[in-house]
Amino acid sequence: MQRSINKANTPSIETSRIAQPIGSPLDRFIKNNQDQFAYASGELSQILRDIALASKVVNREVNKAGLIDIMGAVGSQNMAGDDQQKLDVLANIRFTRALAKGGEVCALVSEESDSFVDLSNEGKYVIAIDPLDGSSNIDVNVSIGTIFSVYRRKSPAGTPIQQEDILQRGADQVAAGYVLYGSSTMLVYTTGHGVNGFTYDPTLGEYFLSHPNMHMPEDGRIYSVNEGSANSFSKPVKDYIQYCKDQKYTARYIGSLVADFHRNMLKGGVYIYPATAKDPDGKLRLIYECNALAFIAEQAGGKATNGQMRILDITPGTLHQRTAFYVGSKNMVDKSGSFS
Numbered sequence: 001m002q003r004s005i006n007k008a009n010t011p012s013i014e015t016s017r018i019a020q021p022i023g024s025p026l027d028r029f030i031k032n033n034q035d036q037f038a039y040a041s042g043e044l045s046q047i048l049r050d051i052a053l054a055s056k057v058v059n060r061e062v063n064k065a066g067l068i069d070i071m072g073a074v075g076s077q078n079m080a081g082d083d084q085q086k087l088d089v090l091a092n093i094r095f096t097r098a099l100a101k102g103g104e105v106c107a108l109v110s111e112e113s114d115s116f117v118d119l120s121n122e123g124k125y126v127i128a129i130d131p132l133d134g135s136s137n138i139d140v141n142v143s144i145g146t147i148f149s150v151y152r153r154k155s156p157a158g159t160p161i162q163q164e165d166i167l168q169r170g171a172d173q174v175a176a177g178y179v180l181y182g183s184s185t186m187l188v189y190t191t192g193h194g195v196n197g198f199t200y201d202p203t204l205g206e207y208f209l210s211h212p213n214m215h216m217p218e219d220g221r222i223y224s225v226n227e228g229s230a231n232s233f234s235k236p237v238k239d240y241i242q243y244c245k246d247q248k249y250t251a252r253y254i255g256s257l258v259a260d261f262h263r264n265m266l267k268g269g270v271y272i273y274p275a276t277a278k279d280p281d282g283k284l285r286l287i288y289e290c291n292a293l294a295f296i297a298e299q300a301g302g303k304a305t306n307g308q309m310r311i312l313d314i315t316p317g318t319l320h321q322r323t324a325f326y327v328g329s330k331n332m333v334d335k336s337g338s339f340s
Contacts, residue, residue, distance in 0.1 A: 044175060047105060052207055055187060056205065057098075058146065061094075087138055106118070108127050110129050111320075116319065123153070126166060128148065130146065132144060132145075132146060134256030142255070144181050145259065167317070169315050170295060170314065174191065174192065176291070176295040192295075195215075197212075199211075214300050216265050218330050220264065222249065222251075222270070223249050224269060224271040226273070232277035236340045237336075257289060261328075264329065265296075273325045281323065282306065290304070302329055304326065304333070305327075306324045311327070
């Protein structure tokens with residue numbers, strides 16, 4: 001005798017497609033995993049929430065860039081020598097306000113500030129941030145990003161900020177991440193226990209876990225470099241680029257660091273910004289660009305060097321120190337170094 005099926009309690013195939021499960025909300029994920037951090041007391045969790053909140057505000061402004069007058073340059077340069085865009089300034093204000101209100105952050109190092117910002121509190125953490133990387137691409141609707149690093153201050157809380165609090169090695173980071181403002185907005189971060197990515201749902205105003213436990217492939221077939229400067233590259237760099245061409249690798253270069261890094265993170269590849277005749281020390285900034293992405297790359301199984309040594313082992317001497325940068329799939333970074 002056949003048993004009857006209660007169709008009323010059986011979801012149809014169409015219904016199951018509509019009701020696809022979504023990942024954990026960012027807040028819940030942070031709360032559930034905060035015990036992985038050795039100094040867990042809720043402060044680092046709040047910092048990550050504050051960064052997420054500020055990124056939502058910046059995302060809103062970026063998405064309105066063609067509708068209101070926030071595109072283009074403001075007519076000045078930041079300390080790194082780049083022309084400041086209106087959205088650079090806006091993003092810097094948004095992140096500074098968000099991080100200053102909580103009291104967990106005692107000092108802020110930003111690409112847009114000549115010196116560090118002392119927040120005059122007893123916070124235990126220092127943030128290094130590039131509020132809007134690649135902002136010159138906004139005018140042409142190309143993906144841009146935010147890059148951030150989190151350090152524990154070394155001097156006693158409540159005392160004046162010291163140089164040792166600001167000029168820390170990348171290996172001292174307790175957290176790092178980036179936000180990619182693209183076809184979808186993503187927040188990717190690590191606290192030293194792997195890398196997780198969250199996609200922003202603007203209809204709910206929340207980030208949801210979409211890329212758990214991210215791993216960078218050990219090999220890849222993408223190389224990312226600005227070949228417009230190739231004539232001023234050193235011979236080892238030229239030789240490696242020729243090797244990539246001989247192997248029929250694919251050249252992909254967006255010109256937004258976060259976007260180029262994110263693509264190679266998912267698909268496998270290497271990003272190179274070497275020293276040139278114009279920039280003999282490299283162009284990218286160590287403290288608030290390279291350290292964060294190097295930490296994320298290593299946590300995902302990748303590698304990052306300046307062509308000679310591990311990025312995370314470099315002790316910075318100045319706030320806006322520049323460096324050559326080779327980051328991506330481990331085997332590809334190793335191969336690029338073999339031509340030296």
